[in-house]
Amino acid sequence: MDEALNLLRQDKWRLIDQSALGAHFHALQSFGTDDTLCESVGTGQSPATVRAWVHHNTIVLGIQDTRLPHLQDGLDYLEEQGYQYIVRNSGGLAVVLDEGVLNLSLILPEKEKGIDINRGYDAMWFLIREMFADFNSEIEAKEISASYCPGSYDLSIGDKKFAGISQRRLKKGVAVQIYLCVTGSGSARAELIREFYSRAKKGESTKFNYPEIQPDVMASLSELFGVEMTVQDVMLRFLRFLNANSGELTSGYLNGTEIELFDHYYKRIIERNEKFLEPLV
Template sequence: METNLSLLQQDKWRIIDQSSLGPMFEALQSFAMDDTLCTSVGAGVSPATARSWVHHQTIVLGIQDTKLPFLEDGLAYLKKQGFRFIVRNSGGLAVVLDSGVLNLSLIFPDTEKGIDINRGYDAMWALIKEMFSDFNAEIEAREIEGSYCPGSYDLSINGKKFAGISQRRIRKGVAVQIYLCVSGSGQNRAKLIQEFYQVAKKDQETKFTYPTIHPEVMASLSELLHTELTIQDVMLRFLNVLKDRSGKLYGEPLSGQELEWYEVNYQRIVERNEKIKVDF
């Protein structure tokens, strides 16, 4: 555990908390933020940075999701359910973001030797275990079949997934990102993605194998720990762990050159998403 947590040991942790900006804060802005911070941290402009973010009623699609044979039908279904959708600039498949899902990003400088990809995943896993160490619950990292956006670093308790970890590496910066289903129904979120795939794929054969969703294998932390957790509760746990692992914790928004990088990154992801034109 200590080896995995060592990556969290930084002289300074810069904190950018965007967990309470509300429904007008769009996911496109988040992905541009993390790309900007990767550039800034990689260039030595910023120290290691931890960012928290929440987006309301948004489905984040992966590149492969845009190749579904009946994508327009699937997107129309999501819109009918009151959800927006974007395509992210990194790997993975569709995930649900709403007011009960907390996203965390840890952005590190990639050293000359490089941060091994598994070390980044392990550091995030160790962070989450430390955050909830006061509960008598074993948090495992392994693929949970039947979940949405399955991967080898799905985090689960008793076989039920509550989080997924991803990584993005650009310009000598490494962003390790996680979504944590804090409250609400994990099964209901999974049912939404299950229906999306059924509508967008139907029974057509595809080159890519899309997940067969089994909603019962997903849950929120509140459900799994039998405790009513809020985003604020989990944020406090997050900041306390980082505080214990750093010389200094401080908040600072984007400034100077970072704002210029952000505008370029934001336009890039907006243009990528404009290619997915759907008429309703």
Template sequence: MSSYESYLRIPEWRFLDESISAQKRSALESFAADDTLCHLVGQQMSIPAVRTWVHDKTIVLGIQDHRLPNISEATSLLENAGYQSIVRNSGGLAVVLDEGVLNVSMVLSEQNTSIDIPTGYEIMLEFVKLLFPEAGDRIQAYEIVGSYCPGSYDLSIEGLKFAGISQRRLRQGIAVQVYLCIEGSGAKRAELIRELYEAGLNGEETKFVYPTIKPEVMASLSELLNLKLTVSDVNVRVQMLLRSLAENVVTGGFRDDEMDMYAFYLNRVVERNKKMLIK
């Protein structure tokens, strides 16, 4: 067992399945949910948690994306393509969410043991490798140049990116979030982000260097593994993996006594997003 797997093999996991229930809701609700879990888990008011979530056509912008010189024109272009835009509160650049993308948030506490940023990434990498045993060690973590939201923990198979990891830290809680492109065309999603940057820059020079998107370097796991994988299939895999890692898995959404905290974080995320999108 690797040292990172030891973070996964614990007595109890909490599992919140929002892979269907969140689809028609704003992705802002998911970021509020992760903030709530950070607070609860970080302060040991909850056991460590894994939450799965899916949202319909949404572009999640990073803070730098919101600073594009022609961001209004860019978001209008996305709206015309049927996508809404929000600004997220964790690091990174623009990503695509749709019904073929499964997001997994793993929330751990730093109350008793410090977990540095590289360790957080490695724990999620280990989880993804366990989730897809048929890919095994072919899953690698390094920056895929030309992908959207590039970073040192881009997950790829044979140079084609299918996932990216980000982190959010709050109240001694750590939410490590991964988006997994399961179904459909990775290249088509990347093409949308390429158009976002083209419209947002419109030939202007900026201090921040935005990525030059090459759609051909991105793919879905269905394409990479030559399997008819669905989001639903992978969501079941997540649950089965948790049951193999822990003696007990507690399922269900936020309890009544946790909803006030969720409402607080949701209001905070919504207000922040409103300010960010005012240009």
């Protein structure tokens, strides 16, 4: 874990906190922002950056989800339940974002040796374990196959998943992203995605294996720790860790160069979404 900790110890961390922007902050903006930061950090224009973000009632689909045989029926169901949806530009499958889910991105430069993909995952796993070390609960990184968007770095306590990690690599920058189910019902979120797949697949055989979701394998941190925990509580824990592992911690937003880059990447992800979802219209 020493290598993972070395990634988290930066001479300078810049924090972009978008966790309280509210319902009008669209998820497409988030993915455009992380791509922007990958380029600006990867090319050395900006220091290593952490970003915190929250989106209200949004389902983030993976590219494979757009190939479901009855996708429109699944999307109609999500809309009926009050959710919007987007297709992300990184791997994985459908996940739920709402005001009880905190997303964290670590954007790091790939220097001479580069950052091995597992090292990026290990860094995020180490971070989360340190943030919640006072609860004395073992946080494991392993696939919870009956969860939504299962992967080998699902984070769980007692085989109940509360977080998933993904990575995005662009222009020598690496974005390690995690969603943390902080509050609310993990099983209710899982039930929403289970029903989405039920309606979008209708029992048909598909080339790609979509998860057979069992809602009771997912939970929020509030449920797992038995305390009412808020997104703000977790942000405080995150800031404490950054303060302890940074020579300098600054807070801010995109700079002028990054704003220009953002226009490019934001348009690109909008076009990507149109490409995958337009045939349904």
